[in-house]
Amino acid sequence: MALAGSPVRAQDGWRTLVDGIAYREFFLSGPNRAYVARLDRSHPELIIDSGIALGELGAGKETVSAMAPRYDQAINAWGGMWGNRNQVVVAINGSFYDTSTGVPESGVVHSGSYTKWYGSLRGGSGFAWTLDRQAFIGQCVYHRPEKQVLTYLANGTTQPINGVDVEGEGDDLIVITPDSGLPAAVGSGRLNMLVEMERPLLILPLPAMTRGTIRELRADALPAALSFDHLIVSASGSARTQLEHNAHPGDRIGISLEITDLGPDCNTWENRDWTKTYAGVGGSFDFLLDGALQSFDDLGATTRHPRTAVCFNDDWIYFVVVDGRDPGRSVGMTIEELGLFCRDTLGAAWGINQDGGGSSTMWVQGSVRNVPSDGTERQVANGLMMIAVEPPNNSTLFRPSQAVVTVEGTPLRLGPGDNYEAAAWLPPGIVGEVVAHSDLTDGVLARGAHWWKVAYSQSAGWVNEAFLAPADSSAPIPVPDIWPPIRE
Numbered sequence: 001m002a003l004a005g006s007p008v009r010a011q012d013g014w015r016t017l018v019d020g021i022a023y024r025e026f027f028l029s030g031p032n033r034a035y036v037a038r039l040d041r042s043h044p045e046l047i048i049d050s051g052i053a054l055g056e057l058g059a060g061k062e063t064v065s066a067m068a069p070r071y072d073q074a075i076n077a078w079g080g081m082w083g084n085r086n087q088v089v090v091a092i093n094g095s096f097y098d099t100s101t102g103v104p105e106s107g108v109v110h111s112g113s114y115t116k117w118y119g120s121l122r123g124g125s126g127f128a129w130t131l132d133r134q135a136f137i138g139q140c141v142y143h144r145p146e147k148q149v150l151t152y153l154a155n156g157t158t159q160p161i162n163g164v165d166v167e168g169e170g171d172d173l174i175v176i177t178p179d180s181g182l183p184a185a186v187g188s189g190r191l192n193m194l195v196e197m198e199r200p201l202l203i204l205p206l207p208a209m210t211r212g213t214i215r216e217l218r219a220d221a222l223p224a225a226l227s228f229d230h231l232i233v234s235a236s237g238s239a240r241t242q243l244e245h246n247a248h249p250g251d252r253i254g255i256s257l258e259i260t261d262l263g264p265d266c267n268t269w270e271n272r273d274w275t276k277t278y279a280g281v282g283g284s285f286d287f288l289l290d291g292a293l294q295s296f297d298d299l300g301a302t303t304r305h306p307r308t309a310v311c312f313n314d315d316w317i318y319f320v321v322v323d324g325r326d327p328g329r330s331v332g333m334t335i336e337e338l339g340l341f342c343r344d345t346l347g348a349a350w351g352i353n354q355d356g357g358g359s360s361t362m363w364v365q366g367s368v369r370n371v372p373s374d375g376t377e378r379q380v381a382n383g384l385m386m387i388a389v390e391p392p393n394n395s396t397l398f399r400p401s402q403a404v405v406t407v408e409g410t411p412l413r414l415g416p417g418d419n420y421e422a423a424a425w426l427p428p429g430i431v432g433e434v435v436a437h438s439d440l441t442d443g444v445l446a447r448g449a450h451w452w453k454v455a456y457s458q459s460a461g462w463v464n465e466a467f468l469a470p471a472d473s474s475a476p477i478p479v480p481d482i483w484p485p486i487r488e
Helices: 064-071 237-246 335-345
Strands: 015-018 021-028 032-040 046-052 085-093 108-110 113-116 126-130 135-138 149-152 158-160 173-176 191-197 210-219 230-235 252-256 277-281 284-289 307-312 316-322 350-353 362-364 382-390 403-406 410-413 422-426 431-434 444-446 449-455 460-464 468-470
Touching: 015 085, 021 085, 021 335, 032 046, 032 085, 032 362, 046 064, 046 108, 046 126, 046 277, 064 085, 064 362, 064 382, 085 307, 085 316, 135 350, 158 237, 173 237, 191 237, 230 237, 277 382, 284 335, 307 335, 316 335, 316 382, 335 350, 422 460
Parallel strands: none
Antiparallel strands: 015 021, 021 032, 032 316, 046 382, 085 362, 085 382, 108 113, 108 277, 126 135, 126 277, 149 158, 149 252, 173 230, 191 210, 191 230, 210 252, 284 350, 307 316, 307 350, 403 431, 403 468, 410 422, 410 460, 431 449, 444 449, 449 460
């Protein structure tokens, strides 16, 4: 059930957006205009998640006002399994990125899946939010090689993992997630194992693991597309030999991942637990650490600019956007001024700066509230969202193993929802069989429709039930079920 709430103005200036999320605009000396949203950390139905431009790392850039609605009413994996649904309430721009490719400079965790490897020993790793409702600012991190492990459950053999959504470097084994796209270079000279996962690729240290089933082995080639619940394990050199020896279609595997946080100096182990991180994006200038303002000499910190930040205390998560470069209206803040605002006005104890300048954007329930300094909203690589979680809503119109027929032409999608890519086109009259996925996702409501996984002779994917009807399996309609892949 959606959390109700048209904005209500309170006496203290905060307007309730939904129960537990509020919004306020501050008019400060400078002059400065700050736009702030806050989320009640104790509210069990409120979460933080990241968003990825165009739904795929490196696919390009996208405005926050386009990104946030694409995730609204899409399924998420809050709780560790797919099936719940997003009600996106607030969104801001996220991390710094390569302006030519749109690839974030730091790591990314999206809806529970470790989507982009954080650079080992490369400085701060940014804001993170876990399935246990913990929030923290990661520092310099390290992936201990012996802690990144693929386990073949049929025989207990293990094999080291050399990275997630990174480029293969020769004699290695890497994991490729659906959010990364499928790099063409991975197909050449490598053995690629297609795995159907039970849940997203969580950061789960040994002996815990995220499990999946091997569906296919492809030498020197990749599939045309990757479903939302699949990933690729790709190996070359001696790692390929080991994979080839141990991997067999139908067998189960487990993936264990761990991040070790070594503090700001990259040399001091800190008790910061990345286990079950649900959302994470990079940032810069950790300006507020346990109530203490941090000082920086960098010109990017000491000059007034438009700013985007995340700050928090034990009770609230705050998204903050400050307009700038507009004399007489809002001049922007230095990092010190941003820290003072978060600590002394909002009462935060922790804070980190996100990408700012013309990227700074605050989107609230369908509209951008601040005035971006470029004059128009800038396209960015990713974002952060405040979300009210809605429980699964499942249709009972069909059942697993039932034959169904398309009543109109419709896309066959890579996941339940029109936010997923259409992998092929189904003409009317195609007969397929409903495939059981899970109790939470069979007939799941997403993006305003109920979706079923349907198998055909040479393909399987997700179909909107409005375009399906029960089929008379004794008299199948003789229409070929091979269609060219399409991209929307």
